[in-house]
Amino acid sequence: MRILFTAATFRSHLYPLVPLAWALRAAGHDVRVAVQPSLIGDVTAAGLPAVEVGRGPDFMSELRRSIGTGRGGPAAAPSIEQIVVPHIRIAEAVVADLVPFTQKWSPDLVVADPAAFAAPVIAKAAGIPLVLHTWGPMPDQLWGNLTSERAVRENWPKDLVAFLDKWNVELGPEYADLVVDPCPDELLAIRMAKRQVARYVPYNGAAVTPTWLDEPKRRPRVCITWGTTSEFMGAEVLNPPLLAIEALADLDVEIVAALGKAGRELLGETREHVRVVDWMPLSMLMPTCDALISQGGPGTVLAAVAHGVPQLIVPQMSAQPLGAQLLTASGAGLTLQPDDLTAYSVVEAVTELISGDSVVSAARSLAERNAARPDPTQIAPILQGLSDANR
Template sequence: MRVLFVTLPEKSHLFCMTPIAWAMRAAGHEVRVASSPAFTDVIARTGMTAVGVGDDSNISSAMAQHRESQEVESVDWSELDPAKLTWERELERAQMGAWGFAYYNEPMIGDLVAFARHWRPDLVVWDPLTYAGALAATAVGAAHVRSMCFADVWAMKRQLFTKLRDEQPEDRREDPMADWLGAHADKLGAAFSEELITGQATLDPLPDRLSVPSDVRRIPVRFVPYNGPAVVPDWLAEPPARPRVCLSLGAANTERYGGDYVSKAAILEALADLDVEVVAALLPVQVQELDRVPDNARVVESVPLHALLPSCAALIHHGGFGSYATALVHGVPQLCVSTAVADQTLRGMGLQQAGAGLFLPHVQAGPQEIRDAVARLVSEPGFAANAASLRDEALDRPTPAQVVTELERFAEVAA
């Protein structure tokens, strides 16, 4: 069959679905991966056939000018306790969400629908914020599923929002997401349905303890780390003499927001007197921000995280899903130092509650707090034991190759 993957032009989103795309291709299916034209080179380097749709005018261009946007309450989707939610705040969040999602998706909808009508996919797999994929599937009657690169706060927030909405007087029942997607569905000769927001099914890589329950159909799948093209350095062949701590702040904040939200130099200095070996896996531009490197630290560029983490006793990261899930499947205790954007608070707190890591909001992550947290992660055996338990749960999920059969059946039934 023909399988169309659709993603925003974000590496973390693409890399999470790449092993599933590989599995579909290895099973003999035709695969295409669609995104913005400037992102096609990144897609092609995964080994997949890329399709450029729309133009490159999306929200990413505005991010560096609005660094504070990661700290606005309405971009934090982690609060799922109904007792703490109000209609006014959830409506504001939905309005902000619909605006941002439209900004990301609008440039690609027309071309994506046109490509789908030409290529006629049997199945569309879309990242959970690329609603253009659901519209394209609707246009051609294809089955469609979301491929999660978050904890699924999106589906649960939608469920909670509609409950609050239905409790309002009829003249106050606003629904920004339904209005936006419904307008596009009308142009396709279709009607709005919740499937345009939450898919017909959802590929969920998180262990049940860390997943978000909701009423959507879930297909469990194992997270398989992919970090892009890379070469394993020779020094990784030697076991570390001391507990190894990896510092990785990802690429998104630097590339999209103009810089990280915590100081790499301050973190390295804070860990300088600990009996650990620190490996700072940084982008070239991040390396340039360091004035000096402490004696117990090694700064490296472009090291594949999935090759480095098996030798590590702890990982310090920015809350991104790729870093978080890669450490998860390798059983590495984590220190999440993150902003509150999207689901990052929920995932950080989930690890802490499971005893497999610690969470520090970036505004509370001073050098001493980070030093104390790392000292605990490498010295208290409970963190490693609990991280190993979560690793076993993560690895117990079906592999992408095993999920292919279920997706084949799903596409056949949905058709």
């Protein structure tokens, strides 16, 4: 079986696909991962064969342009329309390369993250099944409307509907043939049609394990990370984690600040009990942590869930408020809105995450239920059956 994977131009959209791609290759199937040039290195670092597509448009440039056209200005949280427009521009470029590639390579099915809008076009053009692989709590602004074609046409951004119409993609429950969903039931806002539950297996990139990570901890370890939002929203979005680091200075904890290059520069001089790293895979770091503070990116949230780590989320944009609300309701984490973030509230929340029996127990319970789900090696035969049924 030949399987074509593709993802939107974000590592956070590519990484959830990697364990399933590994499982399919280990089962003897032929896999290709089609991404834009900026993600080629991430694909090959994962040991997967890459196909370069969509040359030309740069996602971050398109996103900055889209956000800048909004009334709120560049610093405002972008609307769903502003976020989708760059994805459409990328999809148009990707389709131009992927249609000819698909005609030559003849894959048996397409596996994609839902934001890779080229995927349904390729599946339709090639007459093969489309498998969506979610990345966490799915925002209902789009995916909750797949209940009917009418709902899609009334609620999806008009540019996106026009792009899919151009390729005769079905809009509604038949949009995808299967949805592999590693999101815990407790964190679901919607259940997409044809859902196949799966274990979330964290993969956050390749790296060398630092020696300090294997040394015994002297105090509880708190990871503070803020994803890649500073790359397109500006360094001001790092104010909350910087406040949290200062707030925890007198608490008997070790802080691992994984805030990227911008965060390192803003932090400046070294602080006691604060370890600053440019970047580190959460799949490597989370097993050693007692608590996580983040903006609530889906991949970040699920990496902590998989390892039973209690979380404090300070949501800022996109699906983050939704994920924060659902995680807090599950009992496995806490939420602080940006306006409610103070030194006192951070210390109070982190103390609860580390020593609160209820939140620690809930986080461990989520991890146990995730571990009980079918892993990627058990999902691979299901995809084989889907392909066989299409022949």
